[in-house]
Amino acid sequence: LNPEDKDTYFEPNGKSTRGFNQIHINAMFSLLDKRFTDILVQPARKRNEYSAFCSMVDSADIPEHFKVIFFGDRGYTSYNNFAHVIEKGQYFLIQCNDKRAPGMMGYPVDTLPAFDKDISLILTRSKAVSKYSRPELFSSYRYIYQNAPMDYINDQRTEYDLALRLLRIQLDDGSYENIATNLPEEEFKAKDFKPLYHLRWQVIPISALSAN
Template identity: 55%
Template sequence: MKYSDLVKAMLFASIHELAANSENYALHPGKDFSRNRKLGFKHLLLMLLAMEADCIKEELYRFFGRSTDAPSKAAFYKQRKKINNDAFRSLLVSFTQKCKKKLFKGKYSLVACDGSAADIFRNPDDPDTFFEPNGKSTRGFNQIHINAFFSVLDKKFTDLLVQPSRKRNEYSAFCQMVDRSETDTPVIYLCDRGYASYNAFAHVIENGQFFLIRCTDAKTEKILGVPLDGIKQLDYHVDRILSRSQSKKKRLYSELEEQCRFVCQDVPMDYIAQDHPEYRLSLRIIRIELSDGCYENLVTNLPDLDFDIDDFKDLHHLRWNEETSFRDLKYPLCLKAFHSKKYEYIVQEVWARAILYNFCAEIAIAVESPEKKTKHVYQVNYSEAIKTCRDFLRIHDGTTTLDVEGLNAQNILPARPGRTFARQARFKLPISFCYRN
C-alpha cells in the first residue's frame, strides 16, 4: 500500500469514528443524521474538506459526478445546518494523532501560535466583523480572525479558535487553546510579540509545558527592571511575584520588593484571586543578536541544561513556518473563497481547510525527491501537492486511481534556507461572491 493510501485510510477511519457517534456532533441528537441520504454525515464531511472556490452546484457535481443523481443545493444547505463545529475539531485532533510525529531533540513538540485575518461576505449590519470605509476600502469590509496552533516540524495545524475581528483577543485565544491542548509529549509554544503577557506565561506553566515568546524592549525592561541599553547578549533568570495591590503592607513577601510586579485590574491574570492574592513565576530572559545591530528578546521557561543560545536562534527561525502555512491556507486551499454568509458556516469551512492542509502535508512530507548533483536541495511544491491531494481525497468510488506520490515528486522546487526579503504589507480589496462562475 502506498503511503498516500494509508493517510487517506487514516482520515477515513477518523471520519468513521465520528459517524459512529454522530449524535454527539448533531445540533438535534436523535433526529439529525438519523436517515440514510446521498449526502449523509460522512459524505458531508468529505465534501466540505474537498471544496474549492466554485459555487455550491459545481462543488456538488465535482464531488458526486455531473449527473442528475447529484444532491441538490437545498440538500447541502439542510445537511450542513445539522452539524456542529465540535465535529471538525474532533476530526482534526483524531486525524492528527494518527499521523507521524517529529520531535525537537527527540523530546519536545514545537507548536507555533499566530493569527491571521480572512475577509468574509460584506455585511455593514454586523458590528462584530464590519470595518468602516477608509482610504483603502471605500465600501468597508467584514473580517474574521483565525488563531491557530501549528506544529512546525510536522507542518500541521493542531488547534484553531476563530473570532470576529472586532472582538479578537489573541491573549485569550492563546490561553484557551493551551488549556484544552491534548498531547502526550512536552510542548514548546513559539509565539510572536503579541502574545507576551504574564497570563500567557502562567497558563503554559500551570499546564506543565514550555514557551518561547518574543518580547519588545519595553516589556523586557519592565520584566527585568533594568534598561537594555548596551546589552548585546543576555541569558538571565528572574523570579517575579505578581499582585493586584501596590501596597507593601498587603504583600505576603514584603522583603522581596525587587521581585514584585503590579498587575492592574484591567489586565487579565487568571491565577490571582481573593484567596490567592499573589502569583509567583520564574522566567528566563534571553537577548540574542540576529545580525549587526539587530537584537531579539525572548522570554522562556526552558531549562538551561537542554537549551543554549544557539538553540534559541534555531527555534526563533522555525516559527516562520506558520506564516507560510497561512499563505497556503488562503490561496491553494481557497480559504478566501467562502461558500456562505452565515458566521457558523464560515467557521465550519475554516476548520475544513485546516484538516485538508494536515492531510496534504502528511502526504507531501513523505515524498522523497530524487537524488541529483544539483546546487540546491529540492522540496515538494506545496501549492501543487495540495491540488493533487485534494483531487485524491475527492475520489470515493473505490475504482478511480491517482499516482499521488509520482505527481508530487514531479512538482518540486529548490529549498533556499537563509534567504530574506523585505516584508510588503499590501492591502487587497475584499471580494465577496463575485468570483463565482
C-alpha cells in the first residue's frame, strides 16, 4: 500500500476501506508454443493496451524470414496497431465489432451476410479535401483525429496507405463476427479462418464460412 504513488493508488471505496495500489499487466502469449513471450507492466491509472500492443510488436524478437500472426480481441482494433504489425513485416488477425467495421468498409455491416473483402485506405489527419494528394480516391480516405495515435503520420508524412482484409463470418449460433487481417488471400482462403480463429477463441464454434 503506497498512497504516494499517484499512478497506481486508488482511494478507499466499496472494495477497499484502506485504498489500494493496482498495476495492469499486458502479456504476449505464443498460441502454438504455449508460453509467454513478453510482458509489459503499466500503472493502472495509465493503462493503455493500444500502446502496449504496439510496443510489444515493435520489440518482438522474430527471426529473419520468420512470419507470425498477432491475434487480438475487439479491444485491439486500431489502425495504429495494424500499421505497427505491417511495418514489422508480420501479420495480424484482430476481431472487429459492428461499430468499428463500417469505418473500414465505408458503410454498415451489421445486416450483411458473410463476406471477404480487400480494403485499401488512405489515413490522414487533414479534413481538407484540397490537401489530399489523391482526391480522386476520396472514398478511400479516413480521417484520424488529432488525439488518436497514428505513429506513421507526421509533418513529413501526411498520409499513410493501409491495405487490409475484412471478413465477416457466421458462427454456429447464427451470429456474426468480423475479422480484420492482412493475411494474403493467395495463402489463406476464407475457409482457412475457421481453424485460425479456433487457435485463439476456442470457446466459440464457427461454421464453415461462405464468402462472396
